[in-house]
Amino acid sequence: MPADGSGAGPRRLRLTDVQATSPTRTEALLAVAILGLVAAAIATEDAPTSRAALAGGFGVGLAGLLLVARRWTVPALLATAAGILGYYALELPPVGVAAPAAAILYVAAQRGRVVPAAAVGGSLLAVSVAARLVEGDDISVVIGAGLGSEAALILAVIALGDAVRNRRSLRVTLARQAASAAEERRREAARQVEAERLRIAREVHDTLGHTMSVVTLQSAVAREALADAEPERAEAALAAIHSVSGSAMAELRATLGTLRREPGPREPAPGFTQLRTLIEGVRRGGLPVDLRLDGSVDALPTVVGSTVYRIVQEALTNVLRHAQATRATVTIRATPARLSVEVVDDGRGSTGRTAVETGQGLRGMSERVALLGGTLDAGETADGGFRVSVHLPLAGVAA
Structure with a gap:
C-alpha cells in the first residue's frame, strides 16, 4: 500500500x-x-x-x-x-x-x-x-x-510550515521548468542540426548531380570526337567539362564552408542571377534549352531566387540523365504575389525512368518548395515528355 x-x-x-x-x-x-x-x-x-x-x-x-x-x-x-x-x-x-x-x-x-x-x-x-x-x-x-500568546504561537507555526512548503514547491516548479526549457533547447538544437544536415545534403546532391551529368555527357562526346579525329569538337567538350567542374567546386566550397567551426565570410549560394549561366552550361553540354521570362524578376527574395536556381538545376539534370530529350524549355512567370517555374522536355516522360531516378530528385525539389509554402507538380506531358511545375508564393517572404 x-x-x-x-x-x-x-x-x-x-x-x-x-x-x-x-x-x-x-x-x-x-x-x-x-x-x-x-x-x-x-x-x-x-x-x-x-x-x-x-x-x-x-x-x-x-x-x-x-x-x-x-x-x-x-x-x-x-x-x-x-x-x-x-x-x-x-x-x-x-x-x-x-x-x-x-x-x-x-x-x-x-x-x-x-x-x-x-x-x-x-x-x-x-x-x-x-x-x-x-x-x-x-x-x-x-x-x-496566555490564551492570546498560545493562539498566536499556533497560528505562527502553521503559517511558517505552509510558507516553507510553498517555497519548496516553488523551487521544485522552477527546477522542473528550467529542466524542461533545457530539454526544449536541446531538442531545438537537434532540429536545427538536422535541418542544416538536410540542407547541406540537398546542396551537395544538386551540385554534384548536375555536374556529373554534364561530365558524363561531354566525356562521351569527347571520346566520340577523338575516335572520329575531330579535335576541335573534343576540345569543346573538354572545355565544357572544365567549366562545369570549376563551377561545381566553387559551389561545393561555399556549401561545405557552412560546416566550418570558426565564423568567416562565406560565398553566397547560387541564385536567380546565375540562372542564365546554368542554362548556358547545359546548352554547352549538348542539350538545347529555351529560357522564357514573363514578368519582373529583378526584386526576387534571395531565398526564392536560390530555390528557383536549384529547381531548374535539378530538373535539367534529370533531363540530361534520363530523358533522352532533344530539347527543354524553362518558363518563369512572375506576378507580385506568385512565381511560377515550369521545366518541360520532349524526352521519354516517366515511362523509362525508375523510381530511384525520379524519386530522389523530386523529393529534394519538393522539400525546397515546401519550405516556402509552395506546390510542385510533376508528370508526363500529352506528347510523351516530362513536366515539372512549381508555384511559389512571394507575399510575406523576406527579401
Missing part, C-alpha cells in the same frame, strides 16, 4: 519516497526541544519520581510521533492531540498547550495538511479554555492568562 494510505495498488518503493517520508534534521531538533520542554517542567515542579517518569514518557512519546509525522502526518497529529489531553487529565507538570503541539503542527502544515493542523490546534485551545471554565476559573482570567 502507498505510504499516504490512498488505497492505490502496490508499487515499488523509490529512493525519493524514502527521502520524502524520512525525518529531517529540523524534525530531530524539534523532538529534542520537546524533550527539553518536558524535562524543564518536571524540574520546575519538582514532581515525585512516578509522576516525573510518566511525564518523561509523555515527552518521549511526543518526540517519537514527531519523527514519524512525515510518513503518517494526520495519525501523528491526532495522536499528539490525544496525548496532550491525556497529559493534563493525569495532572502532570504543566507544559502549556501550544508549546508541545507547535512542532507537530509545523510539520503537518509543511506536509500540506494545513486544515487538519488548524483544526487540531483550535480544538486544543477550545478544550483548554473549556476545562478551565469548568474548574471555576473566571473567563477574563482564562483569556488573559
